[in-house]
Amino acid sequence: MSKKYPAPAGLSKKANARWNDVVKRWDLRPDELRVLEDACREMDIIDSLQKVLAEDGPLTTGSMGQVVAHPALGEIRQHRSVLAGLLRSLKLPDDAAGAGGEAEGRSSAARKAAQSRWAVHHGAAA
Incomplete structure:
Protein backbone atom coordinates (compact mmCIF):
# COMPACT_ATOMS: atom_id res chain seq x y z
CA MET A 1 0.00 0.00 0.00
CA PRO A 93 3.60 5.22 -20.30
CA ASP A 94 3.05 1.69 -21.56
CA ASP A 95 4.14 -1.01 -19.13
CA ALA A 96 6.58 -2.30 -21.75
CA ALA A 97 8.42 1.03 -21.63
CA GLY A 98 9.28 0.55 -17.97
CA ALA A 99 8.44 2.51 -14.88
CA GLY A 100 10.54 5.52 -15.87
CA GLY A 101 8.54 6.09 -19.02
CA GLU A 102 11.49 7.66 -20.80
CA ALA A 103 11.65 4.93 -23.43
CA GLU A 104 8.03 5.55 -24.35
CA GLY A 105 8.60 9.29 -24.54
CA ARG A 106 11.65 8.93 -26.76
CA SER A 107 9.85 6.40 -28.92
CA SER A 108 6.88 8.74 -29.43
CA ALA A 109 9.19 11.67 -30.17
CA ALA A 110 11.22 9.59 -32.63
CA ARG A 111 8.06 8.40 -34.38
CA LYS A 112 6.77 11.98 -34.73
CA ALA A 113 10.12 13.15 -36.08
CA ALA A 114 10.22 10.32 -38.61
CA GLN A 115 6.67 11.07 -39.73
CA SER A 116 7.55 14.72 -40.10
CA ARG A 117 10.63 13.91 -42.19
CA TRP A 118 8.56 11.56 -44.34
CA ALA A 119 5.89 14.24 -44.84
CA VAL A 120 8.49 16.85 -45.85
CA HIS A 121 10.26 14.43 -48.21
CA HIS A 122 6.99 13.37 -49.88
CA GLY A 123 5.48 16.85 -50.10
CA ALA A 124 2.77 16.21 -47.54
CA ALA A 125 4.00 18.74 -44.97
CA ALA A 126 1.41 21.15 -43.70
Whole structure:
Protein backbone atom coordinates (compact mmCIF):
# COMPACT_ATOMS: atom_id res chain seq x y z
CA MET A 1 0.00 0.00 0.00
CA SER A 2 1.20 3.49 -0.76
CA LYS A 3 1.55 5.55 2.40
CA LYS A 4 1.52 8.76 0.40
CA TYR A 5 -1.65 7.93 -1.54
CA PRO A 6 -3.65 5.21 0.23
CA ALA A 7 -6.23 3.42 -1.91
CA PRO A 8 -9.78 4.74 -1.62
CA ALA A 9 -12.15 2.77 0.59
CA GLY A 10 -14.36 0.16 -0.99
CA LEU A 11 -12.13 -0.99 -3.85
CA SER A 12 -11.85 -4.68 -4.65
CA LYS A 13 -8.56 -6.46 -4.16
CA LYS A 14 -7.85 -6.25 -7.92
CA ALA A 15 -8.64 -2.53 -8.17
CA ASN A 16 -6.71 -1.86 -4.97
CA ALA A 17 -3.67 -3.60 -6.48
CA ARG A 18 -3.96 -1.48 -9.63
CA TRP A 19 -4.17 1.71 -7.53
CA ASN A 20 -1.09 0.77 -5.52
CA ASP A 21 0.87 -0.20 -8.63
CA VAL A 22 0.19 3.16 -10.29
CA VAL A 23 0.82 5.40 -7.27
CA LYS A 24 4.00 3.47 -6.45
CA ARG A 25 5.41 4.01 -9.94
CA TRP A 26 4.29 7.57 -10.74
CA ASP A 27 3.65 10.83 -8.92
CA LEU A 28 0.15 11.98 -9.71
CA ARG A 29 -1.55 15.33 -9.27
CA PRO A 30 -4.81 15.46 -7.26
CA ASP A 31 -6.90 15.56 -10.44
CA GLU A 32 -5.04 12.52 -11.78
CA LEU A 33 -5.63 10.68 -8.51
CA ARG A 34 -9.35 11.29 -8.97
CA VAL A 35 -9.20 9.90 -12.50
CA LEU A 36 -7.30 6.87 -11.21
CA GLU A 37 -9.94 6.33 -8.52
CA ASP A 38 -12.69 6.50 -11.14
CA ALA A 39 -10.76 4.01 -13.29
CA CYS A 40 -10.42 1.61 -10.36
CA ARG A 41 -14.13 1.88 -9.62
CA GLU A 42 -14.89 1.20 -13.29
CA MET A 43 -12.77 -1.95 -13.02
CA ASP A 44 -14.96 -3.08 -10.13
CA ILE A 45 -18.17 -2.34 -12.04
CA ILE A 46 -16.92 -4.33 -15.04
CA ASP A 47 -15.96 -7.27 -12.84
CA SER A 48 -19.40 -7.24 -11.19
CA LEU A 49 -21.15 -7.17 -14.56
CA GLN A 50 -18.98 -10.00 -15.84
CA LYS A 51 -19.98 -12.12 -12.82
CA VAL A 52 -23.65 -11.52 -13.65
CA LEU A 53 -23.01 -12.47 -17.25
CA ALA A 54 -21.12 -15.62 -16.23
CA GLU A 55 -24.07 -16.69 -14.06
CA ASP A 56 -26.85 -15.79 -16.51
CA GLY A 57 -25.16 -16.47 -19.85
CA PRO A 58 -24.95 -14.11 -22.84
CA LEU A 59 -28.60 -14.53 -23.87
CA THR A 60 -31.84 -13.91 -22.03
CA THR A 61 -35.56 -13.75 -22.76
CA GLY A 62 -36.97 -10.44 -23.94
CA SER A 63 -40.31 -8.89 -22.99
CA MET A 64 -42.08 -10.70 -25.85
CA GLY A 65 -40.47 -14.05 -25.16
CA GLN A 66 -37.78 -13.64 -27.80
CA VAL A 67 -34.13 -14.50 -27.24
CA VAL A 68 -32.06 -11.33 -26.82
CA ALA A 69 -28.54 -10.40 -25.82
CA HIS A 70 -28.12 -10.00 -22.07
CA PRO A 71 -28.25 -6.31 -21.10
CA ALA A 72 -24.98 -6.72 -19.21
CA LEU A 73 -23.17 -7.17 -22.55
CA GLY A 74 -23.89 -3.58 -23.56
CA GLU A 75 -23.12 -2.28 -20.09
CA ILE A 76 -19.77 -4.06 -20.05
CA ARG A 77 -18.91 -2.57 -23.43
CA GLN A 78 -19.80 0.93 -22.24
CA HIS A 79 -17.87 0.62 -19.00
CA ARG A 80 -14.83 -0.76 -20.81
CA SER A 81 -14.94 2.28 -23.06
CA VAL A 82 -15.14 4.59 -20.05
CA LEU A 83 -12.26 2.73 -18.37
CA ALA A 84 -10.11 2.99 -21.50
CA GLY A 85 -10.79 6.72 -21.71
CA LEU A 86 -9.93 7.27 -18.06
CA LEU A 87 -6.67 5.33 -18.34
CA ARG A 88 -5.81 7.11 -21.57
CA SER A 89 -6.37 10.50 -19.93
CA LEU A 90 -3.77 9.65 -17.27
CA LYS A 91 -1.18 9.48 -20.08
CA LEU A 92 0.87 6.88 -18.25
CA PRO A 93 3.60 5.22 -20.30
CA ASP A 94 3.05 1.69 -21.56
CA ASP A 95 4.14 -1.01 -19.13
CA ALA A 96 6.58 -2.30 -21.75
CA ALA A 97 8.42 1.03 -21.63
CA GLY A 98 9.28 0.55 -17.97
CA ALA A 99 8.44 2.51 -14.88
CA GLY A 100 10.54 5.52 -15.87
CA GLY A 101 8.54 6.09 -19.02
CA GLU A 102 11.49 7.66 -20.80
CA ALA A 103 11.65 4.93 -23.43
CA GLU A 104 8.03 5.55 -24.35
CA GLY A 105 8.60 9.29 -24.54
CA ARG A 106 11.65 8.93 -26.76
CA SER A 107 9.85 6.40 -28.92
CA SER A 108 6.88 8.74 -29.43
CA ALA A 109 9.19 11.67 -30.17
CA ALA A 110 11.22 9.59 -32.63
CA ARG A 111 8.06 8.40 -34.38
CA LYS A 112 6.77 11.98 -34.73
CA ALA A 113 10.12 13.15 -36.08
CA ALA A 114 10.22 10.32 -38.61
CA GLN A 115 6.67 11.07 -39.73
CA SER A 116 7.55 14.72 -40.10
CA ARG A 117 10.63 13.91 -42.19
CA TRP A 118 8.56 11.56 -44.34
CA ALA A 119 5.89 14.24 -44.84
CA VAL A 120 8.49 16.85 -45.85
CA HIS A 121 10.26 14.43 -48.21
CA HIS A 122 6.99 13.37 -49.88
CA GLY A 123 5.48 16.85 -50.10
CA ALA A 124 2.77 16.21 -47.54
CA ALA A 125 4.00 18.74 -44.97
CA ALA A 126 1.41 21.15 -43.70
